[in-house]
Amino acid sequence: MPDLGDLILEDCDRIVERVDLAGLRDQSILITGASGLLGLHMIGCFKRLAQKTGRPVQVAAVTRSGIPDHLASLFRFPGLSLWRGDIADTAFVASLPAAGCVIHAAGYGQPGKFLENPVTTIRINTTATASLLEKVVPGGKALFVSSSEIYSGSTRTPHRETDIGTTDPMHPRACYIEGKRCGEAICYAFRQRGCDVKAARLALAYGSGTGPTDQRVLNSLIRKALLDGRIALLDQGRAIRTYCHVTDAVELLLRILLSGREPVYNVGGHSTVTILELAQAIGRITGVAVTVPEQEQELAGAPADVALDLSRVRDEFGKNDFVSLESGLEHTIAWQRELYRTLGLLAGTG
Secondary structure (H helix, E strand, C coil): CCCCHHHHHHHHHHHHHHHHCHHHHHCCCCCCHHHHEEEEEEEHHHHHHHHHHCCCEEEEEEECCCCHHHHHHHHHCCCCEECCCCCEEEEEEHCCEEEEEEECCCCCCCCCHHHHCCCHHHHHHCCCHHHHHCCCCEEEEEEEEHHHHCCCCCCCCCCCCCCCCCCCCCCCCCHHHHHHHHHHHHHHHHHHHHCCEEEEEEEEECCCCCCCCCHHHHHHHHHHHHHHCCCCCCCCCCCEEEEEEEHHHHHHEEEEEHHCCCCCCCCCCCCEEEHHHHHHHHHHCCCCCEEEECCCCCCCCCCCCECCCCHHHHHHHHHCCCHHHHHHHHHHHHHHHHHHHHCCCCCCCC
């Protein structure tokens, strides 16, 4: 089976050009969600660091489902060990090694998954977060990947780090929203104990590395275009989203981990579109038609607008250049096309 790890490494080259990873050279690293979109790119950055220095980088990569064959080469470098298990299981987390750098990037970021697994979703962001922070050695660092969903219910956009969401614990997405909110509270409690942990409220990262059944809107639209030959929206597509390419997201996450001064940061992009506009852009690139239902529909619990105020990361890290949506979509569509061909879901070479 062809290996697509090199496509991830191409993204990582952009990241390591912009982020000084010297602070990780002599650190042991524990990362959850290693096979997810963010985790794959972080693993790729650690691999590039090992190649650049010629020295092993000690990485304990944690994944629930293992590594797909088409990405196996990405996880082959001196110092990496693979740990497969469920981080909602306290006994499994207890078995993980301590580390100078802990990155908690696991979690059901896809709405379909967290809605189907509410109890596990809560545990991943709460009990697992506390147990993982206990793994940080004295003087170490940690990063908790939170979510812009904690702003749910707030009517002011773009959301600032000082804003507060107002959703009910009975909200359809409460397992994810409240799980992330409690995860941040746990991080703050550990900061009071002297742990250098930061939370990053990520919104709508996309790019190469997603799996063939990823349920997030952007990936679903691309899948429909490539495999169905058309994009049929489920609603009128009026919801507004601001997307962030994975290279920009991981660049900011690593900067926050290594040198962030604040306890919490927004991490997002500058590409704001409605879902209909997003579908139309994908349709233009792939050459397929986009249709909307005749009857007005609305998806339960989904936010009407997701936009973050990025002043904090812009001022502290000087981040002003972002991958354009058009370029990011072309890159992501190319990834999904190659992935489907590799898995035998899509024929042809054109």
